[in-house]
Amino acid sequence: MNPKPHHPVARTTTPRLLWGWLGVWLWVGCLGAGATPTNSIPAGKILVPAGVYRPLFRGPDELKEVPVNAFILDAAPVTQGEFLEFVRAIPRxxxxxxxxxFADSSYLAQWAGDTELGPDAAALAAQPVVNVSWFAAKAFAAWRGQRLPTTAEWELAAGTGFSRLEGITEPEYRRSLARWYGSPTPAVLPAAKSGVPNLHGLYNLHGLVWEWTSDFNSALITGDARGDTGIERSLFCGAGSLGASDRSNYPAFMRFGLRSSLKAAYTVHNLGFRCAQDLPAPKLAENSPQP
Amino acid sequence: MCLLATLRWELGASAATNLPPCCRKPLTVAPFTDQSLFQLDSTWTSDVGREVKLGVFQGRAQVVGLFFTQCEYACPIIVHDMQRLQAALPESIRDRVDFLLISFDTERDTPAALAAYRQTHQLGADHWTLLRGPADDVRELAALLGINYQKDARGQFAHSNVITILNANGEVIRQQVGLNTEPQESVKALVQALAAVPAPPPVVARP
Incomplete structure (x- = not known):
């Protein structure tokens, strides 16, 4: 056994290397993901193959590459109409x-009443639901028998291009990102599932609303440089010597900044969510008992 | 009413069995307020092995810290800061304030591990409760307390260093941010919260 490090930020290279290899191994595995039972994926849901998420910021002991298992993600964000069904079923x-x-005072502020969308009901029903807190999003997902995606899962899905797995290498993907993240939220939101889907068939990961993730509160430094000194250092354990993995990925900075500034009861006029779920366990026991 | 409440407090405290605060009879059965953390539905396991909901603390002020037993750096300081706060409490309210430690480490912090931690750090059963819970519920509680955390490659948790003070209704009245913070302000907040007579429970219970 090695002597104990004096300080928690002491580097341990070996486990990281191992994790790195594991990541590569999983990623390579995902390239041949044809073996996954895609035919059992219900309509409106998309299989996102296993991959690797590279966090934008990380502490000295955090993983450079986070392996992400294959999972199922809804093709589009939850709509106002779907959320209306939920609150009708669960009045609390x-x-x-x-x-x-569990939700601040602007929760569902865009609706005319508890269970009324208002005069533009038809149009509104097709739009992504916004002004929902993390608690409400989580409760909706649980009601559906689903869950919120983790940040790693969401980012992995959102990093996929229109024609390439690594969206960041695709000019059209980069252009469309810059267009949205550079423009204000329109007064009237377009309907969910509008626009061009990515390679996997996922809609609106960029270009419509921001989305909650299950572990949005795992970000340990703020995206705001002014916040990373003094008080923030004493607030966060292990926040020293952090660096961004890709400084050119501006949208990722914006998402990071947003997540680190959110609180779970906040409701925001352009923040919604979509649901995720684990892959169903294979029906027939194959060679390995792995689910 | 106030006298009665005080009497019950003292009864609760003087019934100094070996059970920590989580596992005694709740003091008041008033309905939870809108902002009360005590209304959470999640179930936690204490170091004495009993399963409880946070509602059991209704009627008692709580000083809450999130931690994990194998933490090398910040958590011992958080626990020490909580002990300093306890020592700084004036005699008049010392028996009315409990201390609650909840673990991030859902895998390693078993009730036995928590019990060992209680021993090592001499956290008296009269006022200290140690709890563990499912990962999802820890994430939710942390979200409510505004505490961010992440498990790193070594199995350590990087986390915000925040001590939260709940009044007897389970509402957050103050957060002490950072390590080695002087406890005076938190003591003041507790004295104030406990001096303000808790509203008598409404006669008609809400559905």
Missing amino acids: WQRSQVKRL
Whole structure:
């Protein structure tokens, strides 16, 4: 056994190397992911093959490459209409009944009433739901028998281009990203599942609304450079010597900044969510008992 | 009413069995307020092995810290800061404030590991509760407390260093941010919160 490091930020190279190799191994594995039972994926849901998420910022002991298992992600964000069904079924999530602890005062502010979308109901119903807190999003997903995607899962899915797995190497993908992240949110949101899907068939990961992730509160430094001194250092354990992995990935900076500034009860006019779920366990026991 | 409440407090405290605060009878059965953390539905396991909901703390002020037993750097300081706060409490409220430690480490922090930690750090059962829970519920509680955390490659957790003070209704009244913070402000907040007479429970219970 090695002597104990004096300080938690002491580097341990060997496990990291191992993780790195594991990541590469998983990533290579995903290239041949044809073996996954794609035919069992329900309509409106998309199989996202296993891959590697490279966090934008990381602490000295954090993984450079995070292996992500294959999972299922909804093709589009949850719509206002779908959320309306949810609050009808579970009244404690209606606007007048929700506890302030779980959603701030602008929760579902765009609706005319507890269960009324208002005069533009038809148009609104097709738009992604916004002004929902993390708690509400989580409750919706649980109601559906699903869950929120992790940040790693979401970023892996969102990094996929229109024609290439590595979107960042694709000029059209980069252009479309720059277009959206550089323009304000329109007063009237387009419908969910509008626009061009990515290679996997996922819509609106960029270009419509921001989305909650299950572990949005795992970011340990703020994207704001002013916040990374003094107080923030004492607030966060192990936040020293951080560096961004890709400084040119501006949209990723923006998402990082947003996530680190959110609180779980916040509701925001352009923040929605979509649901994810684990791959179904294979029906027939094959060689390995692995689910 | 106030007198009665005080009496019950003292009864609760003087019934100094070996059970930590989590595992005694709740003091008040008032409905939870909108901002109360005590209304959470999640179930936690204490170091004495009993399963509880945070609602059991209804009626008692709590000083809450998130930690994990194998933490090398920040957590011992957080626990020490909580002990300093306990020592700084005026006699008048010392028996009315409990201390609650909840672990990030859902895998390694078994009830036995928590019990060992209680021993090592001499966290008296009269006021200290140690809990563990499922990863999802820890994530949710952390979100409510505004605590960010992430497990790193070595199995350590990088986390915000925050001590949260809940009044007897389970509402956050103060957060002490950072390590080695002087406890005066938190003591003041607790004295104030406990001096303010808790509203008597409404006669008609809400559905």
